[in-house]
Amino acid sequence: MVSAMARPLDRLAAAIVDVFVLLIPAFVLISAPLKRLMTASFILGAESDFAGMLLITVVIGVVLIVAYQTLSHYFFGATLGKMLFDLRVRSVFAEERLGFVACLGRSFIWIVETLCLGLPMLSVFANRHRRPLHDRICDTCVISTLNSGVVSPNRWERGMVRGLFAAVILFMVMLGALQVRGLLDRMKADHSLAAIIEREENDCEAVSRAVNEESDGEHDRLEVAMSLYAAGLAERTCLEAEIEREVSHQTAAAGITYLAQAFVNADDAEVSNSYLDQVCEEAPNTVECAMSKVVNKWSSEDWSGVESLLGSADKGSGYLEVWAVRHYMKQANYAKAIAFLDTLTDHHELADFSLVQRVKALYNSYQEVEAEVALAQALPSLQKEDGEDISAWMCAQQLQNGCGALEKMACRDVPQTKDIAEIDFEHPAAALSRVMALECQGDQGMDYLTFSEAVHDEDWQTFFRANLKHQKSDNHAAFKLYAEVINSNSAPEMLRVEAVRRLAQFASRQQLAAVVEMWRGFESKESWVKTGNVLFTRFAEKKDRDWAMRVARSLMNSESLSPQAVARLTDFSREPKAARQPASTKSTEDLRLYLDSYEEEQ
């Protein structure tokens, strides 16, 4: 064995010179025409051509490295890099000339080692004769002609290599474990691998499925896509893809295409408005034209104009009805919403949307029994996730009236868990229903401290801290925290309403008056109506007639008084102070007159 073995760093430097000064420029030059073809294939989406050329490029790279190393070692005993660093490759059998096969094998193994991130090469720091795998297999070694080489690695070098190996293996194991865990989590969330695959399908599969399911084939794809998009059952990309499809199949765009373009380009006002203007030029007196006008009215917040257009437009397109439902739900006009939902019965693709909205509309219009019936009818047909969502929503609403709701159908499916980690605070309805169910079940009160520390969402944190303060009878601090939730723009609407409900239980007159001011700023009509009725009820219970009347006036102006509130108001009107009023009936007009006279009196 030669004593003056090459220093590992010299070998590395030689390899760097070979690779960066010779091999890479040569490879770039030789493979340049292929690179051009690969770019063209990539742009054109010719995947097989691209893969073929990539393979040829890799082969060229391998052949170049093998040829360069083999020939240099065989004829000169060193590559150019090694020559610069005075290194030579020798056979371990001192007298023997380096064989061609040994040189060839050495090059191949060198490539394999490089592909393994160079880890096998680290053995130059660890074995006695500083020979990495390719030297050991091919009976070669690299010596330094300057006689300045070192022989055996010291303890530090060996330790470093072993540590590095251990770190890499540990890293790989951790990476693998994380991957497996991620997959298991996804499978757990989606119940099956099939569900994962299904979810990764293009959203427009939804349109294809809906069109295939249609027995009469009455609606075209774009119309279906518009309906699904309106109902939140398809992404904007899906609608975009359907427009592309439509555009590539026709030479002149139709009204529906222009309308769809207006929705897809909603972020660019100039483009969107131009499309809306074009719809009625292309297709006057059609449902598309009516819809474009509705959108224009929406933009100018002309709600009566919107409703007049929705009322007079032709029905049957699906998307107009869905937007109408969404409009009326937003305006808390549930009777109209239900009326439009009734017109959607032919649209099987919108069944999930219709069922969910019907339950919400019925419940919000104080028809609890009908809502329960609708829920019972909906659950077997709905997707599991949608079913859970609407059940949780209704359960949370019903629990506001008392823990007896736990026995009702909506709450039966709410998982009974005490582990906060299992509560998904991204879904407010599900989270609130679980928390409220836990509160009902807890004999010794809830551990709000743990909840506030475990949850990451700031609004939920504040909500739990407010509950904690109230639990400790620190109502002043509780009021401030609840008020934070109520005023928060990021808090889910359900949480804001619930915060008002809880706050109203203990708030003083001044505090309730402050909440009324917050309530007036509510943007969601649904939350506004619910909160208003809670406040009216609370003022009425406190016999605070002035504030009760103010809240009642606002609610009555938008016809949003709940039946319970109407009953209470009727009771007020029968009381002696209002003896002038002939309040023997509960008609809205009578109550309005009563409120007018009360205000005059004040």
Add this chain to the structure above:
Amino acid sequence: MIFPILNGLLGFRKSPVTWAVVLLNLLVLIYTTNMGVESQERLDELMKKKFFVTAQGRIYAQYLEDHSQGEYPDFIRELGRQVREGESERVEMLGQLAFRDFNFMHDADQMEIEGDRVAAKIWRQRVQDLLQLQDDHPSFIFGLNAQDTSFSKWLTYIFVHSGWFHFLGNMVFLLIFGGALEVQIGGLGFLVVFLLSGTFAAGVFSLMTGVTSSPLVGASGAISGIMTLYCVLNWRRAERYFYWLFLPFRGFMGFVYLPAWVAMVLWGINDIAGYLGNMPELGGVAHTAHLGGELAGLMTGLILFSMRKFRPVKMPPVIPRKMGVLIPFLPPTHKRAG
């Protein structure tokens, strides 16, 4: 990494013309940067708008179909065909490529466009905005582009750079090679070669790549000529190169003395590979302009050699004991003896 250092940066007294050219480039850069900030921002904003680019892609596909006789690369025609057949994921790419087609962009008003009328109307408006912005943009005013291919542009483009990085990258090479060459052939000779190479580079670029709507700017073609001429005149002279082998150890960084032709060959390989490997339709570095400059430098060198009277001024020797040896961290003067 290997980088030619030669004699380093020479002072203003030794290479005044080189410094004057650098200064001129700097002044032009400051002027054009101030002049073009607003139009550049608006151009970027406009060209990134997805609606505009996709509408353009679709209209360009129709245009390619209508102009089946025109000279377009096969892959652009194929891309147009795919878009016409409804492959929407290619529309944006085709829309981007269309920006370079001068005739298409300038035919916007006269074109008959089928299909989406709103898209056509908005596209036409925005193309007009784009062309107006280009009229005010320094790269289009001074750069070589299809709108104006007059001879003056073959010179003015040399002094315009697209940004500070572009400018700094070019000027480093100009100072190293330009300074060294000016010492050998004189200031006037340097200036003539610089302008000649730049003009020749523009000519080769026009022939091999073709002038498009995207302007050609930068001194790199002219600098390629300077570099090549220096390498030809000092063909076998050992020059100083800085090397760094990516590791912070002794021996992995320092100076190496290699013949001057190494720089020329490595530079040439880079440009030939760039020319062969990149699609000019996608823009980027103008390798053909570099090759033009290199060709001009090579020819000038050969002519100078053929005129036997010419002898390059001898430079102070910095030759080490042995060519090709690595001299880690040691300045050349330490190795002069021997």
